[in-house]
Amino acid sequence: MRLSHIDYNSIKEKALKGRYITHNHITPILKDLPAVFKLEEIGRSVKDLPIYTVTFGNGPKKILMWSQMHGNESTTTKAIFDLFNLIVGSSKISSTILSTCTIKIIPILNPDGAMVYTRMNANIVDLNRDAQERSQPESKVLRNCYEHFKPDFCFNLHGQRTIFNVGNSSKPATVSFLAPAFDKERNISFTRAQSMRLIVAMNQELQESIPGQIGRYDDGFNANCVGDTFQMLNIPTILFEAGHYPNDYDREETRKFIFIAMLKAIDVISSDTLENYDQSAYFEIPDNNKLFFDILIKNVHIIDPIKYKEGDSLGILYKEVLKNEQITFEASLEKSGNLEGYFGHKTYDCTSENDFSYLKSATFAKLI
Structure with missing residues (x-):
């Protein structure tokens, strides 16, 4: 199935936008879902917020997804609600999914972290490092859900920072995938190979x-x-990482690509076409590298020849700060010196008269 014909804007969930997505934002939508969806509260967070699952479909192929395990990684949550809207529509795609798959989704696993826009839960624990000990209530909720549902596939939905590029190129890693290893040697079991094939299908799309x-x-x-x-545990699992798209700090473009990837994966599972994809092509996907700054300022010695050597650059990253229930992006100097080989989502060069004038403004004065 090619997905280019889908009118994404018609199914995009307009009530969810931006980076700050919490229990308060999704609950009214969840409560209003039609009967094709089964909404359940499956547990409570450290601060006693409900953790929900949404289940739909009655087919034999079972897929479990969870989002916002890290509270500040909300792009995939938005894409989940776009998927819900697709399912509501009376399309051939939705009817096929409903008849061939049973899909269970945890929209926000870490509601406490989402409220304060942090990676950790309320006990300052990274839930994605708690899989063995399961010391946190949210970790127990996920594992209990997994054990009761007995999925055939798992989608682990995350977000990544703006620093990631693809290979050695100047292109941002807008979406990244991983077929997680199951041992230190990174061997390829049957189930890991299935994860790889699914990623190959999504990459091609x-x-x-x-x-x-x-x-x-x-x-x-x-x-x-x-x-x-x-x-x-021999269940094919795929890590999704929602990354940066040019000039898309609210991740509204990226959510569309996550939606397309999820839908492609579901279609491949639904149609039993996984074996059509060569697992070796997984290794042709370039590695993520960390070669991006949000702002790269070149030849900064022209502004301050005492502080900087000729050819020095500044690498600036934005810190995502929650203010008045909005995410603001505050510039912070990350690295200076010879930054040959790095890229900027925005690049300024002090040898340019226009750039020089702009960089001398108050916007950059405290950074330079």
């Missing part, structure tokens, strides 16, 4: 829309990570 902007996440093994743990 996304290359039509964002060529060269799909990366492969590092597969270093860590048994404390949930994806690695579920892969160890």
Whole structure:
């Protein structure tokens, strides 16, 4: 199935936008879902907020997804609600999914972290490093859900920073994937190979829309990570990482590509076409690298020849700060010196008269 014909704007959930997505934002939408969806509260967070699942479909192929395990990674949550809207429509795609699959989704696993826009939960624990000990209530909720549902596939939905590029190119890693390892040697079991094939299918689909902007996440093994743990339990698991698209700090474009990737994966599972994709093509997807700054300022010695050497550059990253229920982006100097080989989502060069004048303004004075 090619997805280019889908009118994404018609199914995009307009009530969810921006980076700050919380329990308060999604609950009214969840409560208003039609009867095709089954809404359940499956547990409570450290601060006693409800953790919900939404289940739809009655087919034999079972897919479990969870989003916002890290509270500040909300792009995939928005894409989930776009998927709900697709299912509501009386299309051939939705009817096929409903008849062939049973899909269970946890829209926000870490509602406490989402409220204060942090990676950690309320006990300052990274839930994605708690898969073995399961010391936190949210970790127990996910594992209990997994054990009761007994999925055939797991989608672990995350977001990544603006620093990631694809390979050694100047293209941002707008979407990245990982077939998690199940052992230190990073061997390929049958189930890990299935994860790889699914990623190959999604990569092929996304290359039509964002060529060269799909990366492969590092597969270093860590048994404390949930994806690695579920892969160890012989369930094909895929890590989704929603990254940066040019001039899209609210991740409204990226959510569309995550939606397309999820839908492609579901279609491949639904149609039993996984074996059509060569697992070796997984390794042709370039690695994620960390070669981007939000702002790169070149030849900064022209502004301050005492402080900087000739040819020095500044690498500036934005800090995402929650203010009045909005995310603001505050510039902070990350690195200076010889930054040959790095890229900027915005690049200024002090040898340019226009750039020089702008960089001398109050906007950059405290950074330079």
